[in-house]
Amino acid sequence: MSKSFNVNLEYLTRVEGHGNIVINVRDGSLEECRLEIVESPRFFEGMLRGRSVFEVQHITSRICGICACSHSLASIQAAEDAIGFTPSEQTVKLRKLLMDLEILDSHILHIYLLALPDFLGVKSFVPLIDTHNQTVKRALRMKKTCNQVCDILVGRHVHPISCTVGGFTKLPREKDLETMLELLEGMTKDLEETAELMNQLSFPQFERDTEYVALVSEDAEYPLLQGSAIGSSEGITVDKKDYQKVTNEFVVPYSTAKRTKWNRESYMVGALARLNLNYSKLHPKAKEVGDALGMNRKITNPYLNTLAQVVECFHCLYHGMDIIKELMRDGINYDEEIVVGLNEKKSIPVKAGSGVGAVEAPRGILFHHYQVDDNGHITDANCIIPTAQNLQNIEYDMRKLIPEILEKDEEEIVHRLEMLVRSYDPCISCSTHFLKVSFVK
C-alpha cells in the first residue's frame, strides 16, 4: 500500500473546546499524527493565587460549563482538605447526588447530541429533528430533567450556586426531595429506551489495550466523589495526595501540549476506565444493563466508551434516586445550612496547609491541588483535567488505528478518527494548562 495523504482538520466539532487533528501519511506509512490543542489559554491556576478558599470554587467552576459541578466539587474537596475541614455526612450525601446528576447530564449530552449523529450518518442532531424526532425529543427531555433536578439542588447546573466550602447554602425542602425523585423516576423509561437504541448501533471494531486509571475505594460504593486511592488496571494504587506520581506531566518534542503517563506509555481515564476498574461496584440496575450490553469484561475498544457512559447513566440515575429516598426517610437537618461569607466571620477556622481534591468528573479523574496560607488565601494552585490525561492515549490509539484502516478512502479515515477522538468525549474548554501547538510542515 503506497498511499500518501495529509489531514489537517481544523476545529474539531462536537467536542467541548478547540482542537485539531493533524496527520501525515507518506507511501503508506504514518509520519505524523497529532491531536492539537488550540484552545486559548485561560491561566486559571495563575488567577487563583491570592483568592480566598471560600470563593475559589466560584472561580474554578468556570473552568468548564459542561462539568462545572465536578470542578466545584474537586475544588471544594481540595480547599477543605487544605484548611482541615471535614464535611458532615449529610453534606457528603448531597454532594454525591450532585456528582450523579452531573455525570448523568453530561453523558446524555455526549451520547445523543455529540456521538449519535456519527452512527446515523449525519453532521449533527439538527437533521435528526426530522428523521428521528422522537429520539431528539427524548434526548432534550432527559437533559432538561437533569437540569431541573440540579436547579432544585444547587440553583443551576452551569455553575452551581449553593454548594460551597463547608456545605450547602440552601438545603432542599421535603417538597423539593419529592419533586426531584418524581423527575428522576420520570426518566427511567427514557433511559431504558436509550439502552435499547445503543444496543442496535454498530461500533467500529478496534482494540488497543492500555492502562486504565480511576479512583478506587475500600468500601462497596462505586467511587465517584471520593475514593480512598487512585487505582490502575496494572494493579497499582497510590494515595490521592500523590497524584503527581500518577500524572507525571511531561512535554513531548513534536507537540507542546502537556501530557501524562503512569506505568505504561499512556493511560485512559473516563467511563470506560471506571468500568474496567470498578464494574462489580456498580448499582445492580447498571450491572444488569452492562451485562446485557456485554460490558462486563475488560473492554479495550475506546469507541465503547460511549456504551460505558450508558451503563453509568443507569448507575447515576438509580444511585441518585436511592440517595433522595434515604434523605426522605431520615429527614434533612436544616441547622447545617451554611451562610456564605463565613470567612468574613471566621466561623470556619482556617489554617495554612495543602489540600488535594480528586473526583471522577464525567470524562475521568480530575485533580485540584491548593496551597493555602494562614489567612486561607491560595498561594499555589494546580489543576489537572481528564482530557489532558487522555491526550497521549488518544494519539497512541490513532497511531495504531490508521494503519489498520489505510485501505479506506480519506474521508472515511478522517471520520473514523474524529469519531475516535469524540468517543473520549474530550473537554478541551477545560484546558487549564494546555499549550498551543505549532504546525510541523
Added chain:
Amino acid sequence: MKPPKVAFFDFTCCEGCQLQVANFGESLLSILEIIDLVEFREVMSEKWDGVYDIAIVEGSITTPHDVERITKIRQRSKTLIAYGSCATIGGINGIKNNFSLEEIKKYVYGDSAQLFETLPTRPLHEVVEVDYFVHGCPVYPPEFVEVLKCALSGLPYHVPDVAVCVECKFNENVCFYEKGITCLGPITRAGCNSWCINNGNICYGCRGMVSNPNEKGFQEVLKQYNIDLNFIVKRMDMYNTCRLKQNLQGGIQK
C-alpha cells in the same frame, strides 16, 4: 420569509452559556422552527459560508488569533450578540489582567511560556461593534429568550440598569448586610432575578456594574457595616476587572 441564519461562536470561555441552550429541553425545538441554525461548533459539524443574520458570540478576546477571528465574524454578520459575561464584560477571564502577563504565563507554563501568545482580556465591544448584550455567568435563559426575540424582530433590548437589590427585594430575601455579610447586589445590574441570593449565596457581580453605580451610597453601606474597601475591590475584580482597570488607566486601547 426565509428563516434567519443564526450561528453560535465561542472564544475564550467555559462554553457554559452555550450549554444553557441545550438545557432548554424540548422548547428548543420551537426556537429551531423559526430560525435556521447554521453553525454551532459545540454540537454541530455543519458549516456556513454566507452572511449570518445573527451571530451569537460567547467568550472573551484574549489572543491575537481571537482578534482576527472576531473581526471576520463581525464582517459577515448583520447582527452580533455578545453572549455571557466573558463576552460582555470579560468575565472571570479578566482576573488575569490583575497580574503581569509575563509573570502569569511563566507561572502556568514555566519554560514553555514563550511558545504562545496572550493579550489582556477584553470583552467583545472593545474589539468590534456589538448590537445586543446578554449578561450573566452563565446567561439567565429567560433573558436570552427576550434578547433573541428582540434581535429577530429588530427591536432594541434594554438591559435593566437597576441594581440586583431591586429584584432581591421583590423576591423577599433577607438582605445579607443584615447578617453582616457583604454582597455586590447594590452595584450590580439586575436581570438575573437575584439568582444567587435566592439560593443562599451572595451576588458576585457577574452581570457587571450598573452604568451609574451609586458609589457614595455604597461606600456608606460599607462604612456602616465596617467593611474594608480593599475587601470589596478584591471581590469586584472577580468579574469587573476589565472595567475597573479601564477606569484606572483611562481606557484600554483597541
